[in-house]
Amino acid sequence: MTSESPRSAAVRDAALSAVPAALADLGSLVRIPSVAFPGFERAEVERSAAAVASLAEGLGIFERVEVATAAIPSTGEQGMPAVLATRAARNGRPTILLYAHHDVQPVGDESLWESAPFEPTVRDGRLYGRGAADDKAGVMAHIGALRALVEAAGPDFDLGVNLFIEGEEEAGSASFASFLSHNADALRADVIVVADSGNWDATTPALTVSLRGNARFTMTVRTLEHASHSGMFGGAVPDAMLATVKLLATLWDDDGAVAVDGLRERDADTPAYSEETLRSEAGLPAGVSPIGTGSILSRIWNKPSITVTGIDAPSVRNASNTLSPEVSVVISARVAPGQSGDEAYRAVEAHLRAHAPFGAEVTFRDIETGNPFLVDTSGSAVSHARAALATGYGVEPVDIGVGGSIPFIADLVREFPAAQILVTGVEDPHARAHSPNESLHLDTFRHALVSEALLLERLDASQL
Numbered sequence: 001m002t003s004e005s006p007r008s009a010a011v012r013d014a015a016l017s018a019v020p021a022a023l024a025d026l027g028s029l030v031r032i033p034s035v036a037f038p039g040f041e042r043a044e045v046e047r048s049a050a051a052v053a054s055l056a057e058g059l060g061i062f063e064r065v066e067v068a069t070a071a072i073p074s075t076g077e078q079g080m081p082a083v084l085a086t087r088a089a090r091n092g093r094p095t096i097l098l099y100a101h102h103d104v105q106p107v108g109d110e111s112l113w114e115s116a117p118f119e120p121t122v123r124d125g126r127l128y129g130r131g132a133a134d135d136k137a138g139v140m141a142h143i144g145a146l147r148a149l150v151e152a153a154g155p156d157f158d159l160g161v162n163l164f165i166e167g168e169e170e171a172g173s174a175s176f177a178s179f180l181s182h183n184a185d186a187l188r189a190d191v192i193v194v195a196d197s198g199n200w201d202a203t204t205p206a207l208t209v210s211l212r213g214n215a216r217f218t219m220t221v222r223t224l225e226h227a228s229h230s231g232m233f234g235g236a237v238p239d240a241m242l243a244t245v246k247l248l249a250t251l252w253d254d255d256g257a258v259a260v261d262g263l264r265e266r267d268a269d270t271p272a273y274s275e276e277t278l279r280s281e282a283g284l285p286a287g288v289s290p291i292g293t294g295s296i297l298s299r300i301w302n303k304p305s306i307t308v309t310g311i312d313a314p315s316v317r318n319a320s321n322t323l324s325p326e327v328s329v330v331i332s333a334r335v336a337p338g339q340s341g342d343e344a345y346r347a348v349e350a351h352l353r354a355h356a357p358f359g360a361e362v363t364f365r366d367i368e369t370g371n372p373f374l375v376d377t378s379g380s381a382v383s384h385a386r387a388a389l390a391t392g393y394g395v396e397p398v399d400i401g402v403g404g405s406i407p408f409i410a411d412l413v414r415e416f417p418a419a420q421i422l423v424t425g426v427e428d429p430h431a432r433a434h435s436p437n438e439s440l441h442l443d444t445f446r447h448a449l450v451s452e453a454l455l456l457e458r459l460d461a462s463q464l
Contacts, residue, residue, distance in 0.1 A: 004391060007152065008457055012391065015148035015453035019446045022144035023127070025055060026440075027120040029102065029136045030129040036080045036103040036171040045167050048102045049081035052165050055143050056085040061155050062163070063087055064186070070179035079175025080167035086186050089160025094464045096456065097162040097189035097419070098146075099412075100138030100196060101169035104131035105434045112436035126430075126439040133440040134433035137426040138195035139165055141445070145452035149460070159460035162187050169196070169408070172368055176408045180415045189419055190464055191381045192412055193452070197425035200398050202441045205389040205451065207382065208423035210268075210301060210401035211409070213335035213372035215345035216309075219352060221247060222361040224325035231321060239323035241313060243360040248329070250355040251306050251348075256291025262347030263304040264339045270297035271398070281429035301401030304344065305334045330366075334403060341369030341407070370407020373423075381420035384458045389424075392451025424448070 004012065033041070034048035049067045056065045062085040069078040080103060089095045107117045107130055115121040117130040142163060149157060164187055168174060180187060197208040221244045228237060253259040273296050278284060292299040299305075310330035314320070335344040349364055356362045375382070377399065389397040402423075412421060426448040427433060428441045 007461070008391070008454060010152040011148055011453050011457040012450055014151040015145060015450040016446070018144045018147045018151070018453075019449055021147070022140045022449060023442070023445070025143065026127070026132065026136055026140040027129075029139065030120040030127075030132050031118055033118050034103050034131070034167070035106050036168040037106055038171075040106070042080070045080050045103055049083055049165075049167055052083045052102050052139060053085075056083060056163055059143070059146050059150060061087055061146065061150060061161065068179070068183070070175040070182055072174040073178060074174070079179070080171070082167045082179060083163065083165040084183060084186060085161075085163040087161045090158040092463055093158040093160060094190035094459055094462065095160030095162060095188070096459055097164060097187055097192045098142040099164050099166070099192065099194045100142055101135045101166040102131075102139055103167050103170050104134070104136070105170050108436055114437055117436075117438075122442070125442050127442060127445075128437060128439045130438055133427045133431040133438055135169070135196050137440050137445055137448075141195055141426055141449050141452050144449040145456055148449070148453035149456045153457070153460065157460050159456060160189070162189055173408045177411045180411055184415055188416060191459065192416065192419050192421045193455070194406065194409065194412075194421065194423045195425060195452070196406060197402055197423045198427035198429065198431065199425060199444060200400055202428040202430070202444050203393065204395050205393040205397040205447065206400040206425075207375070207377075207385060207389070207397055208402050208425070209375040209377055209399045210266075210337050211373040211423070212301070212304075212337065212403055212405055213339070213341040213344065214368070214370045214405040214407060215333040215335060215341050215348060216330070216369075217345065217349075217367040218328055218330050218365050220326055220328040220363045220365070221356070222326040222363075223358060224323060227322040227325050229321065230323050233323060237323055238358040238360070239325075240327040240360070241324050243357050244327040244329060246357045247352060247355055247360070247362070248308060251351070252291075255293055257293055257299075258304045258306050260304070260306070260348055260351045262350070263333075263344055264336055265304070266302040266336045266338050268298075268302050268401075270295050270301060270401070273297045297401070300403035302336055304336050305403070306348070307332045334405060335372055337372040337374050337401075339372065341371050345369050370405050371410040373406065373409045373413075375421060375423065379420040380462070380464055381422060381459070384462065385422050385424070385455055388454035388458060389451045392454055393447040424452070
């Protein structure tokens with residue numbers, strides 16, 4: 001670990017003191033059900049944005065704080081509200097852009113939650129609630145770190161700070177590119193911190209240096225003009241469920257590895273990671289084997305994956321003895337670094353068309369793609385971040401890949417090509433983001449807040 005200057009020590013102490021208030025404010029944010037998906041209350045997302053804007057204004061450091069929207073290019077409708085706050089750099093210091101998002105995933109089956117999803121609840125050193133980890137904790141890590149810098153250095157520090165808290169990341173960031181384009185001058189920065197990733201474990205910090213891309217779409221398989229009696233015609237007429245099951249099965253080989261020509265892999269070393277750790281972190285029961293080939297982390301970080309995440313078909317409750325005319329499924333592919341999301345989508349679509357059984361009609365809609373990302377680790381901001389993490393956690397950080405996707409980073413790279421991008425996070429492997437019983441490890445949050453405050457202090461003292 002690196003030694004601390006007196007000013008860094010003061011910032012660290014201020015950050016530790018800032019944690020209780022940050023957690024209290026996090027609890028207030030978790031109580032707002034800010035789901036940005038269609039069919040949910042936009043007013044709740046607006047209420048969440050207003051709450052975040054109030055927290056930003058309370059810092060007393062920004063020259064501009066506003067809740068803003070941008071048009072969605074495909075529809076012309078206004079996207080969900082984001083919070084934008086800006087403060088110009090002084091005396092040759094750099095500007096940092098702090099990103100997080102205040103929207104959250106839908107709850108899903110509420111009966112699977114052990115406590116109310118929008119009532120923050122502390123159990124066994126963890127704060128439970130939807131958005132407690134992903135990504136309202138990221139919002140509060142930014143706010144808390146800035147509070148600590150103000151407390152230790154005073155409000156007249158020289159570092160430029162832009163705060164961008166998005167309101168539709170979980171719903172696909174439909175207006176993100178437009179927002180960046182319309183607010184490019186206000187958001188421009190030398191360093192960008194994306195606080196929406198995770199750590200190696202609850203005690204070991206990490207910088208995310210690679211992310212998979214994504215290709216998500218809805219496929220409809222149709223074999224009949226209308227539903228027909230399964231007894232009268234079953235055995236001669238292919239129903240859509242049969243065709244869909246056979247078609248989907250072609251996407252994987254017998255090991256569960258992706259079997260689609262044109263999907264590429266990245267050749268890169270990965271750290272040691274045991275099957276026992278995988279079982280613990282993923283909730284994989286003893287009787288269920290992992291899928292794929294190669295090292296476990298290479299399967300997650302460097303190879304493609306395909307998951308069926310939703311299906312529209314007759315439910316078990318409403319099942320009748322009929323041949324279904326059509327079935328729709330949502331397919332989510334994760335794309336290895338080095339291949340574009342669009343190229344990967346074309347490969348999957350071509351595979352599905354070529355393997356459609358019985359002449360079934362296959363159509364595609366709601367196509368979303370995002371590119372993978374590899375961090376340039378040679379910049380000085382990475383060195384500052386590693387030093388801050390080492391001091392904040394008391395453990396040297398590691399570089400990790402992440403199997404998930406943050407597609408909008410490609411937009412940041414395009415709009416701000418000279419910026420150094422740091423992907424950090426407050427999650428540990430047991431956070432269960434997107435799942436029932438999502439939670440935040442409280443000690444991890446404390447370390448993350450302290451580390452970010454130390455990063456701000458180091459950048460405030462540097463010329464980059």
